[in-house]
Amino acid sequence: MHFIKTIPIGGKAFAMCMLISSLLAAAPAGASTATQTTSPLAQQEGVVKVSGQVLDENGIPVGGAYVSVVGTANGTTTDAEGKWTLNVPKGSTLEFSFLGFVTETVTVTGPGSISLVLRQDSEFLDEIVVVGYGSVKKANLTGSVAKISQDAMKDRPIATIGEAFQGQIAGVYTSAAAGGQPGEDLSIRIRGINTINGSSRPLYVIDGVPRDNMSDLNPSDIASVQVLKDASSSAIYGSRGASGVVLIETKQGTGKPTVTFDAYYGFQSPERTMDLQEGYEYVAQEMYIRNVNHLRAGGSMKDPMSSRQAANQIPSWWLTTDSFTNWQKEVLRTAPIQNYQVSASAKGDWGSVYMSAGYMDQSGILVGSEYNKANGRVNASLNVTKRLRVGINLGVSRSVQNGAGGGGKESALHHAIIHSPLVGRDAATRDNGIPSATEVGEIFPSPYLRLIQITDQTETTRINASLWGEVDILDGLTFKTLYSNTYDGSKYEYFLPGNINRNGYQSEGSSSAARVNNWTWQNTLTYDKTFGKHAINVLLGQSVEKQNNYGIDAAATGWTYENLTTLNLAPTPTVASTAREGYANASFFGRVSYNYDEKYLFTASVRRDGSSRFGLNYKWGTFPSVSVGWKINKEDFMKHVDWISLLKVRASWGKAGNDNMGSNYPSVAALGTYNTVWNGNLVSGAAASNMPNVDLKWEATKSLNLGLDFAAFKNRLQVSVDYYINDTDDLLFSQPVPFTTGFSSYTTNIGLVRNTGVEVDINSTNVVKGDFTWSSNLNLSHNKNIVLDMGGQETLDVTSWGQKYRTEVGKPLSQFLAYHTIGLLTPDCFDASGNATVPILAGQEEGNYRYEDVNKDGKITADDMVVCGNNFPDLVFGFTNKFAYKNFELSVLLQGQIGGEIMYIGGRHNNLGNSGRNSYRHWLHSYKPDFEAMYGAGENPIPVEYCKQHGVDMSWDGKTPYAWGQSGGGVADDNRIFSTTYLRVKNITLSYNLPKSILKKVNIKGLKVYAAMDNVYIFTNYIGYTPESNTNGNGTTRLGVDYSTYPLSRRVIFGASLTF
Incomplete structure (x- = not known):
């Protein structure tokens, strides 16, 4: 069974990486013997010999510190x-430097001894982390908050910010x-999926303003990204914080006036x-398929070709042609990507300003697909007085996306991978006057023509403007x-001409427009004061938000003149x-933070x-949270353990909601x-389409988080570990009601989903020696999803494209339901008359997959389908x-996952072996029964001479089944299901900063050149394009389904960053 296959990577490899990083971080750099570079200056006049010792603030020698001229x-x-x-x-x-300490400089006045005390650099401990409506020192965090490094976004060919998240945050x-x-x-997804019918998409807050997405942002404009993972951190956002x-x-x-220009160009x-x-x-x-079909229809291999049914005839030109179309090569291409950004920045007593403008153009690797975006930003502040500050944040973007139909069931991409190689790219008519696509039974003339002629364009404009004012009322x-x-x-805009649509279908098109206007007004009062060893921060706030949406849709078919595609010219509006x-949303919130001596x-x-x-009855909801932390390293009994700079335990509980229904x-x-008949006439009217529920309320997530933060060896080793339990109750569910109500069901709050998990984040500086440093980050996440209650309902089954998915109490969401394969049906499974002696599906034959009779009733039916994994x-x-x-x-950067399953539902069309469509190569090696024993x-039917002439091997591989009967991709069995275990070399970036001594001569502050590759290589057993696919989007009852999703691109780019 494919779904239990894994690639040979596992926990041992990660344990070894963690051990090596920890050991290297614990060892002092260059701790063996000191090395010295002797300068030729030693032989010159004016050169003196100096020596000394480097100590830390506790008088302990610092080995491995670098001393340079x-x-x-x-x-x-x-x-x-x-x-x-x-x-x-x-x-x-x-210059005296060592990781974890502040770099110091000393001027040499003559020969002698120079002893120096290096002060510990508290950058790690003093790092500021943004939290809801405020900020806090990272070392004082009591909740679970993670930060994405700016390095994850710079010097990389990322088109959207989401690409920078992969492999970065536990x-x-x-x-x-x-x-x-x-x-x-x-x-x-943050800490799993916590809903069945709602959305698990996190809330995005951009410069303090809640947003539904972040796709309009320019990665070059991002200063910081923080992720609030536990409810104690996200509860301050109340009804929208349940998913993080x-x-x-x-x-x-910032700083003196600077202008920066960034650019890269590359290929995908x-x-x-x-x-x-x-x-x-x-x-x-x-040829084999048509021969077998002819034999099964009662024919003989000795029959004249003209006597066969038309569908089983083999055209003579097939035997001599060497003209084939490799459809993947025709519709997938090498495509350029380019990005240009310019920004200016300055700060002074008057205030600050940051301005930027940029343009990105990305041609897709699928012919016809493209995306370009222009963006601009102005962030400015003005210090009106010493106590009063005002500012504006303005972001504008406009993008155009040409999808070319993308991926999916009816896409040109999916039909390209099942299209016959005998069809010409341009679907030309052959010498016999028959179009090549028609001659081999294709229902589309050419996927390539469809890609270049289809209109599938989305234009998006986003404007986000914020005005703010801030006043210091008192100290x-x-x-x-x-x-x-x-x-x-x-x-x-969408338009598909009739000449490239399915055979017999007319041209079709549609047009739609939408606009969303959202305004938000927030007011906060913050008191932040330190009294001796006591520090307190109090926040009080109020927020109101209003959103208005408008949309218009129209569609039609059957254009007479397809060069004029306006909807009013189509005769059939649909x-x-x-x-x-x-x-609308109104909120009142508050928070109190207290610490004693930065210890409790x-x-x-x-x-x-x-x-x-x-x-x-439930317009309002209350969302509380509480968290505590204890810095053990601050206690007196730890004062002599100077190699530990942070040892903190923390615990939190909170409640957050989900109103995204x-x-x-x-x-x-x-x-x-609705339409009805009145007095013999058909009339239209209006009536309630659903049963209201005045007691409906939001789904609520209650989260318990236990954490440990540890830093040691001058902060060269930093470890964070979190364990959490997230319970989401009051899930929105449809419950059946009596038909006498006039409805079949109504929506109510029932059910409970639990997510539990462990997260580990390790940062280490492994080597610091002279000019060389090596640092690492390893993050690991394990999440377990389980449904605890569905309001008395034990199972929820969903069927789509002939495949079943089950959500069941006591199990994870959205499990795959399929027949369990236990080998192939061998000749021993049938008696002399051809009757099965073991349970089989109706129509199964020798060589088909054999399925387990789970309920032992002597036959294979839908009742024998079992759970065969899930997408978690x-x-x-x-x-x-x-x-x-x-x-x-x-x-x-390496990233990936272990475990989980994916269903390649596209195998219904290209994993069959006998459909006439193109199939996976392994079907050449399918089971072949003894045809001569069967037919004489x-x-x-195997074209032996043709195979010998062209080097084609059709021998059985010992596992691929017989392509007739009931077997292969046409049956909902576990052979559609594959492991999502993969290891990807996600990114390799090499950069070089030109020496400042050279740049000063041309009045340039900085110049960096770099080369980068994204999606370098993936190790996986999956047969589709990517094991990350999820054709059904955010639907939580059909997770992990791939219907020929658009492939990921490997990107190679070359860029430069210039600062004046």
Whole structure:
């Protein structure tokens, strides 16, 4: 069974990586013997010999510190006792540096001894982390908050910010659910899926303003990204924080005036392709299929070809042609990608300003697909007085996406991989006057023509403007008000000409437009004060939000003149509708944070939300949280353990809600239009289309989080471990009601889903020696999903495309339901008369898959289908290694997952072996029964001579079944299911910073050149394009389904960053 296959990587490899990183981080750099570089200056006049010792603040020798002459290559490292010796020019400047300490400089006045005390660099401990409506020192965090390094976004060819999440944060599962289609965001889930009918998409807060997505943001404008993972951190966002919160801060003006120009250009190619039959292989397989079909119809291999049924005839030109179409090569291509950004920044006593503009153009690897985006940003602040500050954040973007139909069941991509190689790319008519596609039975003339002629375009404009003011009322007491208005407008155009549509279908087209206007007004009052060893921070706030949506859709078919595609020229309109809806939210919130001597930490928050989406009896909800922390390393009994800089335990509990139910009116009755007969005439009318529920309320997640933060060896080793239990109850569910009500069901709050997990994040600086450093990050995540209650209902089965999915109490969401394969049906499974002696599906034959009779009733039916896995991985990981030598930097990112399953539902069409469509190569090696025993001497359908002439091997591989009967991709069995275990070399980036000594001569502050590769290589057993696919998007009852999703692209780019 494919679904239990894994690739040979596992926990041992990660344990070894963790052990090596920890040991290297624990060892002092260069701790063996000191090395010295002798300068030729030692023989020159004015050179003096100096020596000394480097100590830390506790008087302990610092071994491995680097002592160098500024501006030269002359340097040495201290020995295990911190001692060093150098010959240096008199009057030169010595620089003393060591990771975890502040770099110091000393001027040499003459020969002698220089002893120096290095102060510990508290950058790690003093690092500021943004949290909801405020910020806190990272060392004082009591909740579970993760930060994405800016390095994850710079010098990489990422088109959307979501691409920077992969492999970077423990507990955040990021996948290319929509494949690699340009302009599509990645799917981001924080600590699993916590709903059945709602959305598990996190809340995005950009510069303090809640948003539904972050696709309009320019990665170059991002200053920081924080992820609030536990409910104690996200509860401050109340009814929208249950699925986690992503806080994004854009850049503000800093330092002296600078102008930066960034640019890169590169190429993309498919990360991988499917192993399909080509040319002669396809002809041999198709000849075999037609021969077998002729024998099964009662014919003989000795019959004249003209006497066969038309569908079983083999055209004579097949035997001599060497003209074939490799459809994957025709529709997938090498495509360019380019990005240009310019920004200016400045800060002074007057305030600050940051401005940027950029343009990105990404041609898709699927012919006809493309995405381009122009963006601009202005973030400015003005210090009106010493106490009053005002500012504006303005972001504008406009994008155009040409989808070319993308991936999926009816896409040109899917039909390309099942299209016959005998059809010409341009579907030309052959000498016999028959179109090539028609001659081999294809229902589409050419996938390539469809890609270049289809119109599938989305234009999007987004404007986000915020005005804010901040005043210091008293020392430590600050009031801030923020007003934001966001506009999202989109237009979609689709047109498919009749000549490239399915045979017999007319041209079809549609047009739609939508706009969303959202305004938010927030007011906060913050008191932050320290009294001796007591530090307190109090937040009080109020927020109100209003959203208005409008949409219009129209569609038609049957254009007479297809060069004029406006909808009014189509004779048959099929859709014409408009929609208006709105949403409002009002909130009051508060938070208290207290710490004593930065040793004992306490935070509590509460938010009261009112939402227009819920019933009259539950308009308001309360979302509290509490968290505590204890820095053990601050205790007196730890004061002599100086190698530990942080040892903190923390615990938190909180409650957050989910109001993202897919509708703004789930609790009220909606009107629908219906037709009825009145006095013999057909009339239209309106009536309630659903049963209202005034008691409907939001889903609520209660989260318990236990954490440990550890830093040691001058912060060279940093470890964070979290364990969590998230229970989400009051799930929205449809419950049946008596037919006498006039309805079949109504929506109510029942059910409970639990997610439990462990997260580990390890940062280590493994080697610091002279000009060379090596640092690593390893993050591991394990999440277990289980349904605990569905309101008395034990199972929920969903069927789509002939495949069943089951959500069951006591098991994870969305399990695959399929027949369990136990080998093949051998001749021993049938008696002399051909009757089965073992349970089989109706129509099964020798060589078909054999399925387990689970209920032991002597036959194979739908009751024998069993759970064959789910899409939840057991372990998700990322492993980053960074190497620096002088001005060179090299970064390598590995990411992937272990466990979980995916269903390639596209196998219904290309994993059959007898359909006439192109199939996977392994069907050449399918089971072959003894045809001569079945049909008589000489009745061998295998085209032996053709195979010998063209080097085609059709021998059985010992596992692929017989292609007739009931077997293969046409049956909902576990052979459609594959392991999602994979290891990907996600990114390799090499950069070089030109020396400042050279740049100063041309008045340039910085110049970096770099080369990068994304999606370098993937190790996987999956037969589709990517094991991350999820054709059904955010649907939680049909997870992990792939219907020929758009492939990911391998990108190679070259870029530069220039700062004036």
